[in-house]
Amino acid sequence: MSSITEADLHNRFPWSKPVVPCLTDKEKLEGYFTDPMPWNFDEPVLRLIEQMFTEIEAYFTKKNQPVEIAIYGMHELFGELQVEMYSPHPKVYRIVKKYQRLSRVLFSEEED
Numbered sequence: 001m002s003s004i005t006e007a008d009l010h011n012r013f014p015w016s017k018p019v020v021p022c023l024t025d026k027e028k029l030e031g032y033f034t035d036p037m038p039w040n041f042d043e044p045v046l047r048l049i050e051q052m053f054t055e056i057e058a059y060f061t062k063k064n065q066p067v068e069i070a071i072y073g074m075h076e077l078f079g080e081l082q083v084e085m086y087s088p089h090p091k092v093y094r095i096v097k098k099y100q101r102l103s104r105v106l107f108s109e110e111e112d
Helices: 006-012 025-029 043-062 090-111
Strands: 070-077 080-086
Touching: 006 043, 043 080, 043 090, 080 090
Parallel strands: none
Antiparallel strands: 070 080
């Protein structure tokens, strides 16, 4: 199995690219920043993210709808994958929550 990168996932799932909010000049001067942080995940976590993206895309394909999700960032927090996102579809949140729970095992293995 070949290795996978964040760029590979964004190429395969273009909708997964982090959304960068537009800021006013005033907000920029006040110190707000919008540069998304690059992912720093090991291969198993990237594979889990790939599975999550595949399931999200399949949900919308089954409904014959475009993918409606905005991802603002992904990182590890307290041993769990955190996905900062918005979607008008509650099912997408349930999918993401499932993979957040699954990620706990992978992050605990990294600590060992």
